[in-house]
Amino acid sequence: MPAVIATPAHSAAQSTGRSLPHRMGRLAGRSLAYCATLIPVALLALVTAPVGGAGAAAARWRALRTGLLGAAPTATPSRRPGPVAVLVHAVLSLLLGAAALLPLGIQLLLVLRGVLYGFVEPGPYDHSWGGPTLAGAWVAHFLIGLPFAAVALAALVGLAAIHQRLTRSLDGERRALWLIPSVLLIALAGALLFVAWTHQI
Numbered sequence: 001m002p003a004v005i006a007t008p009a010h011s012a013a014q015s016t017g018r019s020l021p022h023r024m025g026r027l028a029g030r031s032l033a034y035c036a037t038l039i040p041v042a043l044l045a046l047v048t049a050p051v052g053g054a055g056a057a058a059a060r061w062r063a064l065r066t067g068l069l070g071a072a073p074t075a076t077p078s079r080r081p082g083p084v085a086v087l088v089h090a091v092l093s094l095l096l097g098a099a100a101l102l103p104l105g106i107q108l109l110l111v112l113r114g115v116l117y118g119f120v121e122p123g124p125y126d127h128s129w130g131g132p133t134l135a136g137a138w139v140a141h142f143l144i145g146l147p148f149a150a151v152a153l154a155a156l157v158g159l160a161a162i163h164q165r166l167t168r169s170l171d172g173e174r175r176a177l178w179l180i181p182s183v184l185l186i187a188l189a190g191a192l193l194f195v196a197w198t199h200q201i
Contacts, residue, residue, distance in 0.1 A: 028153045031160035034069045036104060038097030038163065045090035054086040058170045061089070065164045081170045092166055092183050099190035100159050102197075103152035114145035159186070 041064065045057035058081050081089070112120055117138045125131035130140025162182060169175040 028157060030069050031157040032104070032107065032153065034064060034160045034163070035097065035100035035156045037064060037068070038093050038100060042090045042093035042097055045086055045093070049083045049086040049090065054081060054083045057086050057090070061093075061167045061170065065167045069160055069164055085170065089166060089170060092180065093163060095183055095187035096159055096163050099186045100156060102190055102193060103155040103159075106148055106152035110142075110145040110149040114142040114149075117141045162186075 041057075041060055045053070045060070047053075049057050118134055121128075121137075123134060123137075125134055125137040128137040128140075129144060130136035130138070162179065165176065166179055166183070169179075
C-alpha cells in the first residue's frame with residue numbers, strides 16, 4: 001500500500017478544515033461575551049466621560065475590541081477622543097447593547113428551556129411538545145431551541161462586528177457612512193421585536 005505523503009499545502013488544508021468549527025465557535029463565544037458587556041461599559045462611560053474619564057472609557061472599549069473580541073488593534077491612534085465623541089459612542093453602544101438583549105435572552109432560554117428543561121418544568125407533559133414523557137418533551141424543547149439559538153448567535157456576531165467598527169473610529173479611523181444609520185435601524189428593529197414579543201406573552 002503506498003504511503004500518503006502529506007505536503008504542506010495538504011496539511012494546511014486539513015488543519016484549516018479541522019479548525020473551522022473551532023474558529024466559528026470561538027468567534028460566537030467571544031461575540032456573546034462582548035455583546036453582554038456593551039450596556040455596563042456604556043453606562044460607565046456615560047457617567048465618567050463628562051468628568052475627565054473620556055480617555056479611560058475609550059481605552060476600555062479598545063481593550064474589549066482587541067482582547068475579548070480578538071480584533072486587530074489600531075496601529076497608532078491618530079487622536080485622543082474628547083468627551084463629546086465618547087458620549088456619542090456610549091449612546092450608540094447602549095442602543096446596540098439593548099438590541100443584543102434579545103439574542104442574549106434566546107441563548108438563556110436555550111439553557112433554561114432546553115438544556116435544563118426537566119429541572120425547570122416539573123410537568124405534567126401531556127400537552128408539551130414531545131410529551132407525554134419527560135424525555136420526549138426534554139429532547140423536543142432542546143432541538144426546537146437549537147435553530148433559534150444559532151440565529152441568535154449569528155446576530156450577536158453581527159452586532160459585535162458593527163460595534164468594533166464604531167470603536168475604531170475613536171482612534172481616528174474614518175467612520176463608514178452606514179454605521180450610525182445601521183445602529184439606529186437595529187435599535188428600532190429590536191424595540192419593535194420586543195414590543196411584539198411582549199404582546200404574545
